Amino acid sequence: MEKLVLMLAQMHPDVDFYNCASLIDDGIIDSFDIISLVADLNEEFEVSISAGDIVPENFNSAQALWELVSRLQNE
Amino acid sequence: MNNVLEYLEETVLRVPEKTAFQNDSTAMTFSQVYSSARCIGSFLINSGYCCEPVAVFMNKSPQMIAAFFGVLYSGCYYVPIDEEMPQHRIKLVLDVLKPRFMICDEVTMQLAEGVSGCEISLYSEVSNFKADESALANVRETTLDIDPIYIVFTSGSTGIPKGIAACHRSVIDYIETLSDALEFGGNTVFGNQSPLCFDACLKELYPTIKFGACTVLIPKHLFSFPVKLIEFLNEYKINTICWVASALSLVSGMGAFDVLKPEYLHTVAFGSEVFPIKQFHRWREALPNATFTNLYGPTEATGMSCYYRVDRDFEDTEPIPIGKPFPNTGIMLIGEDGQLAKAGEAGEIYIRGTAVTLGYFRDPDRTEQAYVQNPLNNLYPETVYKTGDLAYVNERGELVYVSRKDYQIKHMGRRIELGEIEAVCNATDGVEIACCVFDDANSRIILCYSGAVEAPFLQEELKERLPRYMLPHSVYKLGALPFTLNGKIDRNLIKDTYAKGDKL
Numbered sequence: 001m002e003k004l005v006l007m008l009a010q011m012h013p014d015v016d017f018y019n020c021a022s023l024i025d026d027g028i029i030d031s032f033d034i035i036s037l038v039a040d041l042n043e044e045f046e047v048s049i050s051a052g053d054i055v056p057e058n059f060n061s062a063q064a065l066w067e068l069v070s071r072l073q074n075e
Numbered sequence: 076m077n078n079v080l081e082y083l084e085e086t087v088l089r090v091p092e093k094t095a096f097q098n099d100s101t102a103m104t105f106s107q108v109y110s111s112a113r114c115i116g117s118f119l120i121n122s123g124y125c126c127e128p129v130a131v132f133m134n135k136s137p138q139m140i141a142a143f144f145g146v147l148y149s150g151c152y153y154v155p156i157d158e159e160m161p162q163h164r165i166k167l168v169l170d171v172l173k174p175r176f177m178i179c180d181e182v183t184m185q186l187a188e189g190v191s192g193c194e195i196s197l198y199s200e201v202s203n204f205k206a207d208e209s210a211l212a213n214v215r216e217t218t219l220d221i222d223p224i225y226i227v228f229t230s231g232s233t234g235i236p237k238g239i240a241a242c243h244r245s246v247i248d249y250i251e252t253l254s255d256a257l258e259f260g261g262n263t264v265f266g267n268q269s270p271l272c273f274d275a276c277l278k279e280l281y282p283t284i285k286f287g288a289c290t291v292l293i294p295k296h297l298f299s300f301p302v303k304l305i306e307f308l309n310e311y312k313i314n315t316i317c318w319v320a321s322a323l324s325l326v327s328g329m330g331a332f333d334v335l336k337p338e339y340l341h342t343v344a345f346g347s348e349v350f351p352i353k354q355f356h357r358w359r360e361a362l363p364n365a366t367f368t369n370l371y372g373p374t375e376a377t378g379m380s381c382y383y384r385v386d387r388d389f390e391d392t393e394p395i396p397i398g399k400p401f402p403n404t405g406i407m408l409i410g411e412d413g414q415l416a417k418a419g420e421a422g423e424i425y426i427r428g429t430a431v432t433l434g435y436f437r438d439p440d441r442t443e444q445a446y447v448q449n450p451l452n453n454l455y456p457e458t459v460y461k462t463g464d465l466a467y468v469n470e471r472g473e474l475v476y477v478s479r480k481d482y483q484i485k486h487m488g489r490r491i492e493l494g495e496i497e498a499v500c501n502a503t504d505g506v507e508i509a510c511c512v513f514d515d516a517n518s519r520i521i522l523c524y525s526g527a528v529e530a531p532f533l534q535e536e537l538k539e540r541l542p543r544y545m546l547p548h549s550v551y552k553l554g555a556l557p558f559t560l561n562g563k564i565d566r567n568l569i570k571d572t573y574a575k576g577d578k579l
Contacts, residue, residue, distance in 0.1 A: 031299035
């Protein structure tokens with residue numbers, strides 16, 4: 001989870017990713033972020049995030065993202 | 076036909092109650108667009124605005140489009156300003172433009188008040204002004220087809236954006252030939268992706284009023300979520316899209332077609348950048364009955380100048396041609412010697428025709444550099460546009476795009492002068508010198524700089540000053556930048572060192 005937050009923080013050093021749960025709703029991360037994030041997560045955590053997983057619910061908070069990555073790692 | 080408003084006026088008689096423009100929250104019929112536009116036009120005329128730029132700074136919406144036509148009814152020309160443009164850039168645009176009047180909505184009003192320095196009114200006020208039929212008729216009588224319709228701003232290498240002015244005649248020429256080539260009609264339902272502040276949206280807005288078609292403005296956030304995006308296309312029965320290749324690649328690249336396919340889509344046009352062939356194949360596989368058309372053209376020639384409708388299979392290493400120019404547009408490939416390039420050899424694309432725009436607004440120097448006398452014609456004045464793009468003709472007689480001649484790049488479908496990013500960095504406190512390169516293989520903008528400021532701080536600073544799509548992906552602070560023997564920044568060395576896709 002820390003590694004994930006670190007990756008997010010590189011994109012937006014000013015955001016508190018531990019507590020923010022409206023990354024999509026408030027437009028904090030946008031499509032540019034999501035594209036690079038998916039590529040980086042796939043590489044860093046050796047998962048394969050599929051189109052069906054790329055929905056707003058999974059990207060709204062670092063916690064939700066982490067749950068997605070963990071689920072994919074266990075599959 | 077001499078005025079683009081004639082499209083709207085003919086269509087509103089035929090299908091007044093049909094939806095012309097909509098997004099996920101509001102819709103306007105042709106009759107509503109027509110009435111609002113005439114009210115706005117009447118307001119501007121009665122307020123004393125005439126033959127001058129009027130800024131339209133609104134959230135992307137059907138109302139913003141109605142405001143464009145409203146400005147045209149007054150004989151003025153519209154200048155769209157994107158809600159997402161950073162304040163610093165809006166200010167640069169307004170410095171060039173010096174408008175006397177701006178139309179805003181409730182959301183943009185506060186942003187505008189800080190930077191505009193001109194009269195501002197709300198759309199909701201100006202669109203409720205009483206239509207003044209005789210004033211509108213008077214303006215129409217004196218408007219010529221060589222008068223400007225709009226000014227759109229693109230990136231400029233000095234850091235000052237360039238405002239490109241285009242007239243009625245150019246837009247009519249473009250819309251007629253584009254509509255023929257892509258077979259638009261009354262049943263066309265466009266799914267718009269492009270921001271309204273770029274010429275790219277002409278492809279949807281003007282055929283919509285010409286044919287009585289419909290344009291659905293797709294919410295921007297859906298371009299992050301490919302499956303939701305396809306659900307949206309299906310919900311609104313969108314059958315025609317003209318998107319930048321990166322938006323198309325996003326959908327196919329993330330595997331969205333494995334989950335869902337567009338049901339109504341039959342016409343797909345792409346352009347503004349090279350479409351990776353692997354992604355193109357996925358689209359073709361998902362939509363075997365759709366037509367695919369590659370488009371090429373600079374804003375300075377109104378929109379698109381060349382097209383190629385895909386009619387054969389391509390190898391993974393083969394580029395999709397840009398084909399041939401639209402009717403009434405001419406393409407010349409000029410070699411280093413100023414003469415036509417030899418068969419198969421790359422030359423710079425020069426564009427001739429009615430679609431060549433009027434030039435850069437309030438910028439005679441840069442206009443003179445790009446809008447030049449036809450190098451092959453010394454008999455009479457003939458202005459052509461020198462694109463700075465290289466292309467060659469293949470053995471089938473099709474034009475094939477090669478690359479930019481200079482540092483201007485295409486990224487996420489947008490035109491970016493790397494020099495502009497450098498200029499903004501160089502203007503930041505604590506930066507000594509900055510150099511920006513583009514890693515073509517990974518499609519990443521890389522910035523190297525020297526100076527006292529730390530990289531995260533500089534990145535924050537850039538966010539304030541540059542549009543999102545121009546932000547460097549990687550920023551490296553160096554002790555000093557490498558220079559070549561003749562004292563220039565060694566861009567090639569920087570590119571070789573940092574553009575290997577290794578991340579920070």
